[in-house]
Amino acid sequence: MTEVVRTRTELRAALGHAARPIGLVTTMGWLHDGHRALMRTARAENPTTVATIFVNPRQFNEASDYTQYPRNEARDIEICADEAVDIVFAPNVEEIYPDGFDTTVSVGAVAQPLEGAARPGHFDGVATVVAILFDLVGADRAYFGQKDAQQVMVIRQMARDLAIGTEVISLPTIRETDGLAMSSRNVHLSPDERQAAGVLHRALEAAHEAWSTGERSADALRSMMRDILAGEPLADVDYISVADGRTLRELETIDGPALASLAVRFGSTRLIDNEPLEEPPGTTPPPQVYGG
Ligand code: AMP
Numbered sequence: 001m002t003e004v005v006r007t008r009t010e011l012r013a014a015l016g017h018a019a020r021p022i023g024l025v026t027t028m029g030w031l032h033d034g035h036r037a038l039m040r041t042a043r044a045e046n047p048t049t050v051a052t053i054f055v056n057p058r059q060f061n062e063a064s065d066y067t068q069y070p071r072n073e074a075r076d077i078e079i080c081a082d083e084a085v086d087i088v089f090a091p092n093v094e095e096i097y098p099d100g101f102d103t104t105v106s107v108g109a110v111a112q113p114l115e116g117a118a119r120p121g122h123f124d125g126v127a128t129v130v131a132i133l134f135d136l137v138g139a140d141r142a143y144f145g146q147k148d149a150q151q152v153m154v155i156r157q158m159a160r161d162l163a164i165g166t167e168v169i170s171l172p173t174i175r176e177t178d179g180l181a182m183s184s185r186n187v188h189l190s191p192d193e194r195q196a197a198g199v200l201h202r203a204l205e206a207a208h209e210a211w212s213t214g215e216r217s218a219d220a221l222r223s224m225m226r227d228i229l230a231g232e233p234l235a236d237v238d239y240i241s242v243a244d245g246r247t248l249r250e251l252e253t254i255d256g257p258a259l260a261s262l263a264v265r266f267g268s269t270r271l272i273d274n275e276p277l278e279e280p281p282g283t284t285p286p287p288q289v290y291g292g
Contacts, residue, residue: 002081004088007095011136014087019047021140024166026133029053030070030184031079034174038143039083041171050137051080053090058097059125070187089137096132105131105162111154113248115272118238118263126151127158134159134166142166147173147181149259149274150248173273175201181273193266196234200262203228204275207242207260211277218242218251221260229264238263238270245278 005011015022023042027035035051042049053076060066073090080088104124111123134142144152152170159168173181179201180186180194189197203225210221221242229235243250245257254277261274 002077002085002088004077004090006089006091008091008136011087011089015048015050015138018050018086021046022048022050022138024133024137024139024142025049025051025085026130026142026144027051027053027076028055028069028184029076030072030187031076032174032182032184034145034147034182036079036083037174038145038171039080039085041169042141042143043084046141048087049083049085050087050089050139051085052133052137053077053080053088054096054129054133056096056125056129057093058128059122061119061121068188070184089133096129104128105158107154107157107161110150110157110248113150113243113250114239114241114261115150115263123151123154127154130155131158131162131164134164139166141169143169143171145173146170146276147183147273149261149276153248179205181271183271185269185271188269189266193234193269196232197264197266197271199229199232199235200264200271200273203262204260204273208275208277211254211258211260216254218254218258221254225260225262229262234266236265238265242277245276 003014005014023046025035025038025042039049039051053073055069055071057066077088105127106124107127116123144155152168156168159166175181178198180197206228207221207225210224215221222240225240229237241250241261243259245259251258257278259274259276261272263270263272
């Protein structure tokens with residue numbers, strides 16, 4: 001049975017009899033198969049699964065993005081029940097940020113580029129709410145999507161630095177059949193924009209393909225992605241990045257784990273996606289070619 005709780009007190013009571021370890025999936029609702037995959041893994045790896053549904057006002061840098069963020073709590077709760085989530089914590093804003101709340105968790109270098117630069121204050125809002133949720137739930141493990149790769153890195157840094165014992169686990173991006181990463185924001189796309197949005201993954205796949213056949217110039221990959229995106233008139237590029245996979249600093253030469261990532265607007269909807277440029281665990285890197 002899925003128990004839905006709305007206050008810190010109700011959450012504490014529900015957790016009183018919960019078996020450990022506790023797996024946590026934090027969401028902003030409007031749940032899709034990406035969220036389901038996180039819940040399923042949490043469920044498989046932990047005797048207790050907690051999901052949170054909270055549209056966090058502090059991580060939105062545009063007021064209209066917050067007010068227009070899609071919401072359907074009844075449906076979300078059904079999905080959590082369908083995934084056999086034990087406890088759904090769906091608080092209101094005052095429950096998370098009570099009167100007098102005045103602390104911000106601000107992560108350093110890894111939170112600065114890409115989404116950090118494009119959306120000032122975004123990661124402060126994310127790190128602050130996730131720190132609160134980790135603590136309220138007492139999560140042993142928390143599951144996040146690779147789709148928001150920088151977010152995972154920011155949360156890992158935050159948990160390490162603040163000695164928060166929650167293990168941060170990242171799971172692969174779940175995609176639509178044309179490769180578009182599932183996202184709650186996809187609902188805002190018009191039919192034309194929805195069709196055009198497939199270009200994000202096509203551009204990332206092309207970069208990955210070039211990288212896997214030996215291209216090591218980051219600029220070559222950036223221009224390849226720029227050209228593919230330019231072929232889609234509805235795509236309005238925000239950034240195109242090929243960065244170090246550990247620091248997110250932009251690269252000239254790819255000489256270790258890297259991350260290709262994109263932020264692109266389709267009309268008023270801003271979408272992000274990424275592709276790691278690294279060998280999957282357990283594979284042998286391609287042979288080095290030495291000049292001379
Ligand atoms: P959100 O509700 O968008 O804040 O996302 C909640 C969690 O689901 C975050 O850890 C996201 O990275 C993850 N997530 C969102 N979309 C996907 C997806 N398409 N595949 C896998 N995880 C996702």
